[in-house]
Amino acid sequence: MGKKYDVVALGELLVDFTESGVSEQGNTLLEANPGGAPCNVLAMLNKLGFKTAFIGKVGDDMFGHMLKERAKEAGIDMRGLIESPKYQTTLAFVATAPNGDRDFSFYRRQGADVMIDVAEIDENDKLIRNSKVFHFGTLSMTDEVGEAATRRAMAIAKDAGCLISFDPNYRAPLWRSEEYAKEKIAWGLEQCDVLKISDNEITLMTGEKDYAAGAKILQEKYDIPLVFATLGPDGSMAFINGLQVEVKGFINENTIETTGAGDTFCACAIGYILRMAEVEGAIAEGSGELVEDSREWNRDAAFKGLDKYHLEDLLTYANAAASIITTRKGALSVMPSRDEISKFIVDNVK
Numbered sequence: 001m002g003k004k005y006d007v008v009a010l011g012e013l014l015v016d017f018t019e020s021g022v023s024e025q026g027n028t029l030l031e032a033n034p035g036g037a038p039c040n041v042l043a044m045l046n047k048l049g050f051k052t053a054f055i056g057k058v059g060d061d062m063f064g065h066m067l068k069e070r071a072k073e074a075g076i077d078m079r080g081l082i083e084s085p086k087y088q089t090t091l092a093f094v095a096t097a098p099n100g101d102r103d104f105s106f107y108r109r110q111g112a113d114v115m116i117d118v119a120e121i122d123e124n125d126k127l128i129r130n131s132k133v134f135h136f137g138t139l140s141m142t143d144e145v146g147e148a149a150t151r152r153a154m155a156i157a158k159d160a161g162c163l164i165s166f167d168p169n170y171r172a173p174l175w176r177s178e179e180y181a182k183e184k185i186a187w188g189l190e191q192c193d194v195l196k197i198s199d200n201e202i203t204l205m206t207g208e209k210d211y212a213a214g215a216k217i218l219q220e221k222y223d224i225p226l227v228f229a230t231l232g233p234d235g236s237m238a239f240i241n242g243l244q245v246e247v248k249g250f251i252n253e254n255t256i257e258t259t260g261a262g263d264t265f266c267a268c269a270i271g272y273i274l275r276m277a278e279v280e281g282a283i284a285e286g287s288g289e290l291v292e293d294s295r296e297w298n299r300d301a302a303f304k305g306l307d308k309y310h311l312e313d314l315l316t317y318a319n320a321a322a323s324i325i326t327t328r329k330g331a332l333s334v335m336p337s338r339d340e341i342s343k344f345i346v347d348n349v350k
Contacts, residue, residue: 011038033330044267260331
């Protein structure tokens with residue numbers, strides 16, 4: 001029997017307040033952008049034609065209501081979202097440097113996103129079991145309540161045979177200590193089949209500034225089948241079955257900030273894997289029509305066919321999508337379309 005969802009994600013849904021000019025009084029203006037890495041990933045996957053659902057918690061407040069509606073507009077199934085009357089929606093304030101790098105300030109002490117509990121995960125058991133891929137990060141584990149919920153969701157996903165996708169998404173201000181964060185990231189590395197990790201996270205976890213060497217250390221230590229390392233404007237690398245492939249990034253003169261670039265890349269990588277693993281639908285008896293709902297999820301076939309050619313194609317596509325999102329404020333509501341990405345590659349690959 002086929003699964004209803006391509007990807008279900010668990011984690012944070014929050015508001016990113018990004019700089020948007022200066023008022024007549026000389027005060028910084030802030031724009032409230034819907035964000036949160038897991039939902040950003042789902043929004044991009046929807047743009048690529050996949051069916052997604054989210055499990056998380058926001059406050060029953062003006063920000064929570066806005067986030068729910070904007071995520072729905074992005075095509076994400078939000079039946080797994082809890083609106084809490086007790087906890088407030090998490091807010092992030094993002095200062096952007098001239099090169100697009102960001103500095104975060106979070107208002108999150110007992111924010112709703114980390115207060116999702118085990119009972120609420122159990123209520124969404126069928127949602128997880130009905131997905132091909134389960135995607136998560138570490139920010140749901142910065143509080144003991146959210147950590148227990150994450151571990152419960154992982155147990156369900158493993159039991160259901162989901163492919164496990166993980167992005168550490170390390171944000172230093174949200175952790176009680178670097179060592180505590182590394183402990184939780186290590187747990188995520190132990191669980192995943194697909195890892196998307198940034199250059200600074202590789203150094204954090206291995207001490208290596210040679211990112212390829214660091215990625216290989218993590219892949220071998222945690223027995224991860226497929227690893228993607230993102231290198232900012234320098235591009236990205238992929239590692240599978242002893243094969244290492246690297247593709248340079250796109251330098252975009254229109255870059256204004258890098259929010260969502262890693263999430264956009266991650267979504268494109270997951271989407272490519274799903275396409276490669278997809279089993280053709282059966283032909284309806286006597287009708288000659290493809291029956292989409294009959295497609296089975298073959299988890300074991302997820303990485304078959306990912307040779308050098310296909311990995312270069314994957315990385316080029318993901319790099320291009322990530323480059324496009326750096327030209328826009330926010331991420332969740334402004335993800336690029338397939339046509340935009342294809343045109344960008346045609347215009348920029350020589």
